[in-house]
Amino acid sequence: MSTRTIALLLAGAGLILSTTACTSGTTTPAAAASVPATEATSPAPATPSRSSDSTGVPGTPTGSAALKANQRLADEGAFPFQAALLNLKATEEGKPASDDRERLSCGGSLLDERHVLSAAHCFYFDSAEAPDPLQDFRVVVGRTTLTSKQGQVRRIARVDLHPKYSVRPQSYDVAVITLDQPVTGIEPVTLVEPGDTSLQRLGSLVTYTGWGSPETHLDDDPLQPTSDRMKQASVPMMAGDACRTAYQKHAYQAAPDLRVSLCTSTTDRIGHCVGDSGGPLFATDAGRVVQLGVVSFAAGCGDPRYPSVYTRLNKGDINAFIRKTAGSGA
Numbered sequence: 001m002s003t004r005t006i007a008l009l010l011a012g013a014g015l016i017l018s019t020t021a022c023t024s025g026t027t028t029p030a031a032a033a034s035v036p037a038t039e040a041t042s043p044a045p046a047t048p049s050r051s052s053d054s055t056g057v058p059g060t061p062t063g064s065a066a067l068k069a070n071q072r073l074a075d076e077g078a079f080p081f082q083a084a085l086l087n088l089k090a091t092e093e094g095k096p097a098s099d100d101r102e103r104l105s106c107g108g109s110l111l112d113e114r115h116v117l118s119a120a121h122c123f124y125f126d127s128a129e130a131p132d133p134l135q136d137f138r139v140v141v142g143r144t145t146l147t148s149k150q151g152q153v154r155r156i157a158r159v160d161l162h163p164k165y166s167v168r169p170q171s172y173d174v175a176v177i178t179l180d181q182p183v184t185g186i187e188p189v190t191l192v193e194p195g196d197t198s199l200q201r202l203g204s205l206v207t208y209t210g211w212g213s214p215e216t217h218l219d220d221d222p223l224q225p226t227s228d229r230m231k232q233a234s235v236p237m238m239a240g241d242a243c244r245t246a247y248q249k250h251a252y253q254a255a256p257d258l259r260v261s262l263c264t265s266t267t268d269r270i271g272h273c274v275g276d277s278g279g280p281l282f283a284t285d286a287g288r289v290v291q292l293g294v295v296s297f298a299a300g301c302g303d304p305r306y307p308s309v310y311t312r313l314n315k316g317d318i319n320a321f322i323r324k325t326a327g328s329g330a
Helices: 003-012 240-248 316-326
Strands: 049-052 058-062 070-073 082-087 104-112 115-118 137-141 152-161 175-179 205-210 231-236 261-264 280-285 288-297 308-312
Touching: 082 115, 104 137, 104 280, 104 288, 104 316, 115 288, 115 316, 175 316, 205 288, 240 261, 261 288
Parallel strands: none
Antiparallel strands: 049 058, 070 231, 082 104, 082 137, 104 115, 115 175, 137 152, 152 175, 205 231, 205 280, 261 308, 280 288, 288 308
16 A cells, blocks of 8 residues: 555545655754763652643742753663654765664553554655555564564554644654554553643653754754764753744744643753654653653754653543543543
């Protein structure tokens, strides 16, 4: 079945299937080099009083020291729920990709044994020779180092994009992938409840994982390779108003729609990059990994002028779409 045929079928269901090489909605990526840092945990901020921004999320603690972002390479097996989307038609300098690091298209997260959550823009291609995700993509769950043989490899049986997905401004950027066979022995993420903001207080640290470069680079810097080893980064939640204002100054990247987006600060020059797209933004609560967002876009990678932007998963119609498509209690 061709990509065009799949697109028509999904369009008839109120969906869109197109696909961009998941270069993170991030406009420019950076080199793959490790940046050691402290553990990427989410310490609770000191909390006397709080402000809030127009999104209604509890605000940044006042009278307390700001929590600093940090990142490092992940320990083997630390985040088994992380998925890698591999494009078997990928090329490197005009030649077929030689390993799974070069085949990496996007990230994702295991919702349940048959479903993976990712970004809609990972399936939006404007090329005449676009890959067919059902034929040309593979999903790997449980792998830390891309060039290893770790994890469970599955084919894609179906891709559902949110029916309101928009390219500009990039919004409702979420996709649910149905696998051809179940993933076994791996604990999935817990999807945040609709309307729940308790784990995304402004200024508190949340974590994203993926294989995008851990190097900082400014918007419009040359593209650089992704990382072979998964990284983990803890970054502070940011006020939506400040995030929107930052992108209003950008020449071509539209400002995020705050109704459906979350932002994390890049003040410490840490932010998601090409290869991180579709991956999870999460917090740990009572031993559960609660997914709050999906990596969507940024200008640069850790460019301190431009925050990192994620799809907001506690938004009612996004949350409902994921749960309905996955068919149960994601």
